[in-house]
Every structure is written in C-alpha cells, then in structure tokens.
Amino acid sequence: MGSVLLVIHLLACIFLVAVILLQRSSGGALDGLGGGSGASNFLTARGTGNLLTRTTAILAVILFATSISLSLYYKGMSRPSGSILENAPAQSEPAAPSAPQAPVSGK
Secondary structure (H helix, E strand, C coil): CHHHHHHHHHHHHHHHHHHHHHCCCCCCCCHHHHCCCHHHHCCCHHHHHHHHHHHHHHHHHHHHHHHHHHHHHHHCCCCCCCCHHHHCCCCCCCCCCCCCCCCCCCC
C-alpha cells in the first residue's frame, strides 16, 4: 500500500512540475515545446489556460492527498527505540603491535 501511494505521489510531483512549466509566463517557460505556438495548436489561448489551470489544481489536490496519506500510513510504523548511534554495533579497537622479539640463536 505504501509503495503504491509513493509511486502516485512521485508521478503527481513530476506531472505538476511539467504542467507548471507549460503555462505561459513572461519568460516563455516551456510553452513553445509543442512547436511554433505551443499548446495553442489544438486549443485557443483561453482553452489552454483553463486546461492547464484545472490540471494544475487537480494535480495539487492529488499531491496533498498523497502527502497526508503517506504521513498517516508511516505514522503507525514501528521505529527502533533510541538513537541510531545507540543501536550501532560496538567497534573493537585494533590491537597494538607487539614489540619485535630478538632472534634466538641455537648452538
């Protein structure tokens, strides 16, 4: 369930950014991406504005809904008590090098 919500949330984020960039602005944004006059090839300027405004509003509602749903879903998940550092495995200190031993000479 959480994975599905997360995928929907990410897709809504990507599409929301794309739709916002497609809207007409003073800099032009990505309005001319469709070639020539942009999205106005199949819609009037007013129709394009209404379509992009409605799409932005719908995607924003989906984004907020999935954000709230994900926060409620993961709220009930169990977390380990304490901090990460307390649960980390203890590291052993390396052994100090031993002093070199004198060679044994045998007769």
